Amino acid sequence: MGRVRPVAVLASRVRYEEKRIFAALERRGVAFTHVDTRRFGAELEGAPDGPPEYAAALNREISHSRALYASLLLEARGVATVNTSEAIAVCGDKVRTSLLLRRAGIPTPRTAVALSPEEGADAAERLGFPVVIKPLTGSWGRLVAAVHDRAQAETVLEHRAALPSPQQHIIYLQEFVDKPGRDVRVIVAGDEVVGATYRYSDGWRTNAARGARSAPCPPTPELTEPARAAARAVGGGVLGVDLVEGPAGPLVLEVNHAVEFQGFQQAHGDAVDVADAIVSHVLDAASGARSREAV
Incomplete structure (x- = not known):
């Protein structure tokens, strides 16, 4: 009998989420090792x-860069990774994500891209104010701005033009969706919808990292079907799909490959165990890898 190979948990910081995942692995008796x-x-x-x-x-x-290259290196050595390098690369680029969602026929806000800050104000005007200007990469609502006219857009884009990263000079814009003071986060693990939460905020940004309040959301097909389809479109894995309830129905805003779930878990209490669902998906990936090795 060969030695039991552990599951590697890659993390440079051990937060609430990683502690929950370690505990879920221990409960199941799964050998694992934390890799910094x-x-x-x-x-x-x-x-x-x-x-x-x-x-x-x-x-x-x-770190998006470390996550991407860690998965690439492990995949090159035959290790099944969750999430895959391809899913990380796609979710880390809002343009790539939007193109795949559009190709899959998933409803999203109207979106435009300009390849320079100088073109960005014209693109915003064509899209129609108000618009939201977002960076291609990043999370927690950082460097996201809502602008209501050309003058505001030009001010934000002037700041973008001064940033040293060429990637910040690619301008990604979305229509401002009039939402009911909240958005929806759906967590998907493989083909399983783990659950959903509303995220409420006094401001227009509803990121949990910015203090948004989480509350359980009924996982209706109207929300879970586009979330599951969005997860498949970007390559699957353990993903957080953000939706906004627009006047004509839910729209997928983005798909996150690095799912934080403290607020989500606390909102659901014992009714949902996000860490256990993640572990189940990782063990499925490990089982699939063993089957391929045996062929």
Whole structure:
């Protein structure tokens, strides 16, 4: 009998979510090891002998760059990763995400992209004010601005033009959706919808990291079907799908590959166990990898 290969949990910071995941793995008796991505590396030459070191890897790294390249390196060594490097790359780029959602026929807000800040104000005007200007990458609502006329747009875009990163000079704009003071977060693990929450805020941004209040949301088909379809469109995995309730029905705002779920879990209490659902999906990935090894 070969040795039991552990599940790797990749994280440079152990937060509420990672502690819950460690506890869920322990309850199931699953061997695991915490890999600090700041201390992780791999040689590219030569394939390792025998099966991969890990049964699977759950990528919980908060740095998008480290998360992407950690999954790439592990996949090259035959390790099943959750999430995959492709899903991380897509979710980390709002343009790529929007194109895949549109191709899959998933309702989203009207969106425009300009390839320079100078063109951004014209693109905003064509889209129609008010519009929301977002960075291509990032989370927690940082560098997101709602502008109500061309003068405001030009002020925001002037700031963007001064930023050193060329990626910040690509302008991503969405229509401002008149929502009922909340949005919806749906967590999907594989094909399973784990649950949904409303996120309420006194401002127009409803990110939990900015103090939004979470409350249970009934997981109706009107919400779960587009969320599940959005998760499939970006490659699947453990994903947080954000929706807004527009006048004509729910619209998918974005798909997040690094799911934080403290507010979500606290809103649901014992009725939902997000960490356990994540572990179930990782074990399914490990089982699928073993089956492929046996062929």
